[in-house]
Each structure stands twice: as C-alpha cells, then as structure tokens.
Amino acid sequence: xxxxxxxxxxxxxxxxxxxxxxxxxxxxxxxxxxxxxxxxxxxxxxxxxxxxxxxxxxxxxxxxxxxxxxxxxxxxxxxxxxxxxxxxxxxxxxxxxxxxxxxxxxxxxxxxxxxxxxxxxxxxxxxxxxxxxxxxxxxxxxxxxxxxxxxxxxxxxxxxxxxxxxxxxxxxxxxxxxxxxxxx
Amino acid sequence: xxxxxxxxxxxxxxxxxxxxxxxxxxxxxxxxxxxxxxxxxxxxxxxxxxxxxxxxxxxxxxxxxxxxxxxxxxxxxxxxxxxxxxxxxxxxxxxxxxxxxxxxxxxxxxxxxxxxxxxxxxxxxxxxxxxxxxxxxxxxxxxxxxxxxxxxxxxxxxxxxxxxxxxxxxxxxxxxxxxxxxxxxxxxxxxxxxxxxxxxxxxxxxxxxxxxxxxxxxxxxxxxxxxxxxxxxxxxxxxxxxxxxxxxxxxxxxxxxxxxxxxxxxxxxxxxxxxxxxxxxxxxxxxxxxxxxxxxxxxxxxxxxxxxxxxxxxxxxxxxxxxxxxxxxxxxxxxxxxxxxxxxxxxxxxxxxxxxxxxxxxxxxxxxxxxxxxxxxxxxxxxxxxxxxx
Numbered sequence: 001x002x003x004x005x006x007x008x009x010x011x012x013x014x015x016x017x018x019x020x021x022x023x024x025x026x027x028x029x030x031x032x033x034x035x036x037x038x039x040x041x042x043x044x045x046x047x048x049x050x051x052x053x054x055x056x057x058x059x060x061x062x063x064x065x066x067x068x069x070x071x072x073x074x075x076x077x078x079x080x081x082x083x084x085x086x087x088x089x090x091x092x093x094x095x096x097x098x099x100x101x102x103x104x105x106x107x108x109x110x111x112x113x114x115x116x117x118x119x120x121x122x123x124x125x126x127x128x129x130x131x132x133x134x135x136x137x138x139x140x141x142x143x144x145x146x147x148x149x150x151x152x153x154x155x156x157x158x159x160x161x162x163x164x165x166x167x168x169x170x171x172x173x174x175x176x177x178x179x180x181x182x183x184x
Numbered sequence: 185x186x187x188x189x190x191x192x193x194x195x196x197x198x199x200x201x202x203x204x205x206x207x208x209x210x211x212x213x214x215x216x217x218x219x220x221x222x223x224x225x226x227x228x229x230x231x232x233x234x235x236x237x238x239x240x241x242x243x244x245x246x247x248x249x250x251x252x253x254x255x256x257x258x259x260x261x262x263x264x265x266x267x268x269x270x271x272x273x274x275x276x277x278x279x280x281x282x283x284x285x286x287x288x289x290x291x292x293x294x295x296x297x298x299x300x301x302x303x304x305x306x307x308x309x310x311x312x313x314x315x316x317x318x319x320x321x322x323x324x325x326x327x328x329x330x331x332x333x334x335x336x337x338x339x340x341x342x343x344x345x346x347x348x349x350x351x352x353x354x355x356x357x358x359x360x361x362x363x364x365x366x367x368x369x370x371x372x373x374x375x376x377x378x379x380x381x382x383x384x385x386x387x388x389x390x391x392x393x394x395x396x397x398x399x400x401x402x403x404x405x406x407x408x409x410x411x412x413x414x415x416x417x418x419x420x421x422x423x424x425x426x427x428x429x430x431x432x433x434x435x436x437x438x439x440x441x442x443x444x445x446x447x448x449x450x451x452x453x454x455x456x457x458x459x460x461x462x463x464x465x466x467x468x469x470x471x472x473x474x475x476x477x478x479x480x481x482x483x484x485x486x487x488x489x490x491x492x493x494x495x496x497x498x499x500x501x502x503x504x505x506x507x508x509x510x511x512x513x514x515x516x517x518x519x520x521x522x523x524x525x526x527x528x529x530x531x532x533x534x535x536x537x538x539x540x541x542x543x544x545x546x547x548x549x550x551x552x553x554x555x556x557x558x559x560x561x562x563x564x565x566x567x568x569x570x571x572x573x574x
Binding site for chain 2: 074143146153173
C-alpha cells in the first residue's frame with residue numbers, strides 16, 4: 001500500500017481548505033446578488049411578510065448593498081474584504097430585524113425566522129472571511145532584483161537595432177501610404 | 185510515463201499515464217529533456233478557456249530527443265535528432281502553410297468541425313491546449329507524440345544548452361512576431377503592456393529591431409526590473425498614471441506601436457472599465473477582460489499599429505472601435521507562426537545576439553510542477569518563468 005508523504009498530505013489538505021473557501025465565497029457572492037435582487041424588486045412583499053410596512057425604501061437600499069457586495073466578491077481576486085463587508089451588512093440586517101421582534105408585531109414569528117437565518121449566514125460569512133484572510137496573510141515576501149538579466153551580450157543601448165538586418169515580411173509591413181513619420 | 189494533467193480549475197496533478205505511440209506515419213515520439221509552463225497555460229489553470237477534459241496532458245513548450253519516427257517522417261527526422269517542438273502543429277502543405285501562416289494550418293486540427301463552428305474557420309492544432317484546437321496531448325511529460333513531425337519541428341544543434349533553445353517553441357518567436365508585425369521604424373516608440381515571459385521577449389525584440397524607445401507596463405516589481413534590464417523604460421500602473429506617463433514620454437503624441445502581451449486576464453486596476461470586466465466575467469456575461477486593448481486604442485498615436493500576441497479566447501465588451509476607425513489604427517494579431525521565424529532566431533542565438541535563458545527564474549522536476557503553477561500564477565517567489573525537467 002502506498003503511503004503519501006506528510007508534506008504532500010499537508011499541501012493537499014491546505015489546497016482543499018483554500019478551494020473550499022473559494023467555493024464558499026463564490027456561493028456567498030451569488031447568494032448576495034440573489035437576495036439583493038429580491039430585496040430590490042420585492043421590497044413591498046418582504047416588509048409585509050415581516051410586519052415592517054413603511055420600510056420599503058430601506059429594504060430596497062439594503063438590496064442595492066447586497067448586489068454591490070455580491071458583484072465585488074465574484075469580481076475580486078481577493079474577496080476577503082468584500083466578505084467582511086458582508087459581515088458588516090449582516091450586523092445591519094440583524095439590527096433592523098431586531099426592531100421587528102417586538103411582541104406587538106403580528107408577523108413576529110416570520111421576523112424571528114428571518115433573524116435566525118441571517119444569524120446563520122453571518123456565521124458562514126465569518127468562517128469564509130477568516131479562511132480567506134489566513135490565506136492572504138501568506139502573501140508576497142521579498143523582492144528579487146533581476147537587473148542583471150538582460151539576455152543581451154552588451155548594454156541595451158549598444159544592442160539597439162542589432163537586428164535591423166531583419167526583413168519584415170510583406171504581409172506584416174505598414175503600407176507605404178500609412179507611413180507618416182518619415183524623418184526628412 | 186509521468187505527465188502533468190488537468191483535472192479542473194486550479195487542479196494540475198503529476199499523474200502516471202500510458203506512453204504515447206506512433207498513431208500516424210508522419211508522427212514521431214520524443215523523449216522530453218526540457219519543457220516549460222507558459223502564461224497561456226494559466227488560462228487553462230484558471231479554467232477561463234473552454235473544452236478541456238479531465239486528464240488532459242498540459243504543456244506546449246517542449247524540446248527533446250527523437251526516439252521513434254513514423255515511416256513518412258523518416259526523410260526529415262531520425263532517431264537521436266535533437267528538436268524543439270513548436271506549439272502550433274502544422275502540415276506544411278495546405279494553402280495557409282504554404283503562405284507561412286502555420287498557426288492557421290487547415291489540416292492539423294483534428295476537431296476541425298468544432299473550431300469551424302466556434303471561430304468560423306478552423307485554426308491549427310495546438311499541443312496541450314483544449315479540444316477546440318485538437319485535444320492533442322501536451323509536452324509537460326516524459327514523452328510526447330509529435331503529429332505531422334516531418335514539418336512540426338525545429339532541429340537544433342548539439343552543444344547549446346536546452347535553456348537557450350527551449351523558448352524557440354513559443355515565447356521567443358511570439359515576442360518576436362509581436363514586434364515584427366509592428367513594422368518597427370527607427371523613430372518609433374513601442375509600448376508593451378505586460379512584462380511576463382512573452383512581454384520580456386517582446387521588449388528585447390523591439391530593441392533589437394531598432395525602436396527608438398521601448399516602454400513596458402506592469403505592476404510586479406521583479407518583472408519591471410527584468411524589463412529595465414532589457415532596455416525598457418517602465419511604468420508601474422499601480423503607482424502612476426499610464427496615460428500621463430505615456431504623454432510625458434512621447435511629447436504628448438502617444439506611442440506609434442502598442443503591443444498587448446497580457447491577453448484575456450488583464451489585472452483589475454482602479455479603472456472603471458477593468459472593474460466592469462471583472463464583474464461581467466464573474467457573472468459569465470463576458471469571457472475576456474479587455475482593459476489593455478481599450479487602453480492601447482486610446483493612447484496609440486493616429487495611424488499607429490496595435491499588435492496583439494496576448495491570448496484572447498472569446499467575447500469582449502465595450503471596445504471603442506470608433507477610436508480605432510477614426511484614428512486609422514491597424515490591428516495585427518494571431519497565434520504565432522513559429523517556424524516562420526525560428527531559422528532566423530536560432531541563428532541569432534548561435535551568434536550570441538540574445539540568450540533567451542535570461543527569463544528562467546525556476547527550474548524543477550515534473551513532480552513539483554503542480555505547485556509551480558500556483559507560484560507562477562500568484563507571481564510568488566520572484567517567479568517569471570518555470571522550466572520543468574522530466
């Protein structure tokens with residue numbers, strides 16, 4: 001039976017963690033866009049279901065925030081700051097929903113369910129942001145100076161035009177009428 | 185044999201796979217002595233070019249020793265010959281090959297029907313580069329089958345190290361063609377976007393072909409230092425305005441010749457259009473990010489030339505074609521017609537005019553290849569070019 005070397009196992013496990021954080025981030029990005037579109041397009045229905053009538057504009061503005069954050073997550077090479085942005089948004093959402101947990105709200109049960117759902121997503125956001133953040137900290141280190149790597153036998157100024165003997169093929173030449181920069 | 189195989193996004197593995205066999209009388213098999221990871225392999229690594237399949241062997245920069253020759257290739261090759269393998273597979277006989285347009289060979293893509301549908305007309309088969317271009321096994325392996333081997337090879341002499349010759353397979357002729365198709369004049373300023381391996385070769389090519397001034401744009405300090413070593417004036421687009429610096433360096437007139445050595449995965453900068461591209465690509469409404477193309481169209485001097493050796497795969501959006509038309513710009517692009525240039529470039533290497541090995545920063549065995557993909561992609565550890573020794 002073949003045994004994998006510990007360093008390879010460690011690398012493979014690190015790669016799996018990295019890939020799952022990336023996948024989770026992309027999932028959260030799409031979720032953000034879908035939730036944002038719902039908040040934007042169905043703000044009236046949402047506020048009615050949560051017993052929060054009169055807050056339609058606020059919910060629609062949260063929708064815009066969700067769409068922007070989702071696009072940022074999907075578009076960014078490093079989505080970690082955007083995921084932390086989602087965590088901030090989650091806190092805002094929880095604070096807003098908390099105002100609907102009042103016993104006088106006839107839709108208190110719905111608001112409670114929404115509160116629990118947002119709390120769950122917040123946990124996911126934090127896990128994802130921490131996983132991505134850890135990867136980021138590994139970052140770039142040091143600078144290698146390649147000033148001695150010219151590939152040329154003499155200083156570059158001395159090599160300028162060394163291949164002027166090369167005949168550019170006819171199909172790659174600039175047509176004669178389009179050569180406006182002749183030095184007189 | 186061992187080979188680096190594609191298993192999905194960011195998943196390259198060193199697998200054991202069956203040895204290649206002669207499948208056609210014009211084939212040859214080579215024992216690979218050196219191969220390299222190309223910037224365009226990263227498009228496959230990032231899974232932004234379609235039509236890869238699980239287990240496909242990667243790699244299109246390869247050289248080695250001929251170990252088996254099909255009967256119809258024997259007039260041109262024999263066992264023991266040392267060859268560099270061009271990344272474009274070509275028959276040498278069709279109408280395009282007779283014109284020297286080897287990268288659009290009409291016969292070497294065995295998935296011609298698919299390419300006809302996607303591109304309108306087929307292009308040449310490529311090693312290790314999706315089933316759209318033939319699905320041929322690549323050369324990041326211990327052995328490689330070379331189809332149409334009687335034409336698809338560059339014979340190289342003994343006594344010159346692999347490192348000086350390997351890049352005749354792709355990046356050196358690609359940088360050379362990128363500069364040549366600008367038809368550089370002694371009074372020209374040539375501006376090159378991207379200082380990766382192709383960009384580095386393009387900088388040296390533009391200098392050797394006699395450009396008055398070579399400007400190179402990137403953001404990675406190591407790449408910029410290597411660009412300066414090759415005679416370029418550099419612009420770090422994260423630290424300074426490309427537009428303002430180009431205005432300063434060209435007396436407000438813009439460069440006559442602009443070369444895109446970046447391609448479809450341009451880095452998102454602080455500009456609105458590059459953020460727009462990232463978002464559209466992320467939600468699958470656009471396949472390629474065209475920031476460099478737009479910037480070249482904007483800054484290029486009227487009646488200038490845009491040369492595009494950088495790889496694009498599909499659709500781009502918001503291209504200011506009105507600028508191109510009204511400024512009378514000429515666009516030249518295409519995969520490289522490798523063998524059109526290699527006799528001349530081999531002579532220049534032999535004469536010592538250039539040593540392309542300057543670009544190599546990492547040399548590892550095949551086993552370490554998967555890790556080097558990530559190092560190269562993330563530009564870590566000063567990585568600019570990786571050579572693999574099977």
